[in-house]
Amino acid sequence: MRRYAKGGLISLFISLLLLGGITVHAVTQVQCYGRLINYVGIVRGATQRLVKLELMDQPSDGLVEYLDGILADLSGEGGEYGLPNPKDAAYRRELEELKGMWVQVKDHIEAYRAGAEDSGPLLTMSERYFEQANDTVFAAEAYTTHQSKTLLAACAVMLGIMLATWLFIFWAASKKLLLLESTNQRLSDLAQRDPLTGAYQIDAFKEKAQTLLDRAGDERYAVVCTDFVDFKYINDMFGYAYGDEVLARYGEILRAGLRERELCGRVSADNFVLLLRYDRKEEVAARQREADRKITAYMRSSPGRQSLSTCCGICCVGDVVEKLGVGGLMDRAGFARKMVKTKTSPNYVYYNDSIRRKLWEEKDIESRMASALERREFVVYYQPKVDLRTGRIASSEALVRWKLSGGRVIPPDQFIPVFERKFMIGQLDQYVMEEVCRWLRGRLDAGESALPVSVNVSRLQFYDEGFVDRYVEIRDRFQIPPELLEIEFTESIVLDNAGLLLRTVNALKQAGFACSIDDFGKGYSSLSLLKDLPADTLKIDRFFFEDGTDEEREWAIIQGVVDLVHRFHIHTVAEGIETPEQVRRLREVGCDYVQGFVFYHPMTQEDYERELRRQEEAPAPSRCGKEQAPG
Known part of the structure; x- marks a missing residue:
């Protein structure tokens, strides 16, 4: 058993x-x-x-x-x-x-x-x-x-x-x-993370950041928006592979510097955003400065040995009067960062009362600009260009000012960026074009002399397929002879899309417009484009004439630029000229025209007409800047 x-x-x-x-x-x-x-x-x-x-x-x-x-x-x-x-x-x-x-x-x-x-x-x-x-x-x-x-x-x-x-x-x-x-x-x-940098993608960042802010209690938080100055330079000069290496390394540095309950996100391209805790506000800029020091050292140790500075805007939650979510805080930090972009502030800017006032001013401009166009509150000013051979006005540049009903004039550096950001700059450019054509038509009908006028066109217009046809329609509607109008654009468009610029300029030339390159010298690819770009005039940027450490070297460069573009049968205009000595040197190097306070400030249409009559009635030799027209 x-x-x-x-x-x-x-x-x-x-x-x-x-x-x-x-x-x-x-x-x-x-x-x-x-x-x-x-x-x-x-x-x-x-x-x-x-x-x-x-x-x-x-x-x-x-x-x-x-x-x-x-x-x-x-x-x-x-x-x-x-x-x-x-x-x-x-x-x-x-x-x-x-x-x-x-x-x-x-x-x-x-x-x-x-x-x-x-x-x-x-x-x-x-x-x-x-x-x-x-x-x-x-x-x-x-x-x-x-x-x-x-x-x-x-x-x-x-x-x-x-x-x-x-x-x-x-x-x-x-x-x-x-x-x-x-x-x-x-x-x-x-x-939820960006595969290149390891930072959170922006939607995930906002969601997680808002959760942390909602649970913050007594903890102090700051939102930091940072990017590089002209990162496009790195991509264009060294290639996108190297640019991606820099961004990946920067993302690694930013993430390595995070503490508990802090976040790093990538907004787009080289734009990053961070949510950081602090005891003293100064800590935020100090931590970001250390991160930027590391990425600068990394770039300088790379084969190209090139580095770019950063722009950093900081918005401390405690400094914001309104109750804002993470999106609003990012907007404020981004606005502070723009103070760096405008070269008016150091690389690390905290959002404060003055920036708050400027933000509200921009919001006010934004709310009024459409109705201002309808009420024709924008006034065209003219700044003459003087022929250095004769000392007489040869042409002018049309500039726009915003004149409110009360008489206050808003300068263009305040409202132009808002128009560009809201994609309304094209409407403003066309408004100026129509005003110039209307004025020229009036002078022609009255039997008065009419000199060429250059009209500025923003870079956004070049991305509008109907841009050239619209300007031809405006010109033909007022029956303005083509030789009286010149389209002026900045060389920065070259950096955006050189092929598009070349096609558009060719279309403008075929339509009979003269073309002028403004701010020449700020970019780095202009000379390579002169052989293909059928420009009529090149405006040498004012920074060439600012006081430097080697004056003779600077004038040798100006001489070289003038000689080079003359070989392409392109006229030269020196802008921002303020002293008779500069005028003398420009004559010596063979510059064709001068535009600046040494001769004329921007002036109203009435003052410009008065100056043209004075010139016709009493022809004078070249001026040295002792007299200035009103404006």
Whole structure:
């Protein structure tokens, strides 16, 4: 009997071992298939995010590679995730269908990027893909449910005998589930980050930053907006690969400097935003200055040994009167950063009362500028250009001023940036063009002399396909002879799109307009374009004539510029000239025209007409700047 009992116990023990092995195996499989469901769900969610980024023109090849890896692992092709490969027919059928649709999604993405398709096919395909991903998840869940029933049956048999063992298994499974949840959180966090810099993408940054601000309590927070001065220079001179290296390194530096409950995000291009805690406000600029010192050292140690300064605007939450969300705080920090861009402040600017007043002034301008155009509150001033050979006015430049009903005049440096930011600068440019043409038509009809007038055109106009046709229509409507109008644009457009500039200038020339390059010398690619750009006039920027350490060297450069452009039959205008000595030297180097306070300030239409009459009635030799017209 004991022998049977012993045999039975051995059999029971072996059975229990077998059942225990089955149970352990089933538990392990449930965990694996739980990961399977999660990763199929990740495929579903990440693909929707990929499509969203594509439609926002923010392609992410890294996310495509990430999804390719998961799908390969799910298909049993091996991978870093170690996912199971169940032989369940229903699941395999749904997974194969999902893989086939993923190929179609990538094909539509490539077509959309190449401009061969609009967003419609990609959206339709992504919706079908989302439904198929759901079906795949359901199939995986059905298979896992079946496996779970097997586990429950084994547990029912062994519950009383192996209670302690099952408690241990449950504990181990819980630990693994917690690990899986932590992994999912890390993957979710990774999906919210910019793949190049590791900083949060702007939407994720705003969401997390707002949560921290809402829970701040007594903690002091500041929002910091920072970017490089003219980062386009790095991309154009050293290539986008090096530019990306700099941005990646800068993102690494910024993230490494973060403390607990602080964030770093990338707004766009080289624009970054941070949420930092502080005890004293000075800490914020000091920390950012240290980060900028590190990126400067990195750039100087690179092969090009070039570096750019940064512009940093800081908005401390406690300095804001209004109750603002993170978006409003970013706007204030960005506005403070613009103080650096305008060269009126050091590289690190805190948002304060003076900036607040300036912001409200801009908001006031923004609210009134459309009605001001309708009420014709903008007045055209004229600044003459003097021919150095004759000392007489040869032409003029049309400048705009905003004259309010009360008589106060708003200078252009206050309202022009607002018009540009709101994309209304084209309407203002055309307003000035019409006013100039109306004035010229009046002089021609009255039998009075009319000298050429140059009209400024903003860079945004060059991106308007109808820009040239509109200006031709305005000119022809007033029947102005083409030789009386010159289109003036800054050389900075070259940095934006040299090909577009060349096409537009050729179209202007074919339409009969003369063309003038303003602010020559501020950029670095102008000389290479002179051989192709059919410009008539080149205006040498005033910075050439500012006091420097080597005056003879500066005048040698001016001489070289004048000689060079004369070889291309281009006239030269020196702008910003204020002294008779500068006039004398410009005559010596052969400059054609001078524009500046040494001869004339910008003046009203009436004063300009009066000066033209005076010149006609009493021709005079060249002037040395002792007399100035009103204005």
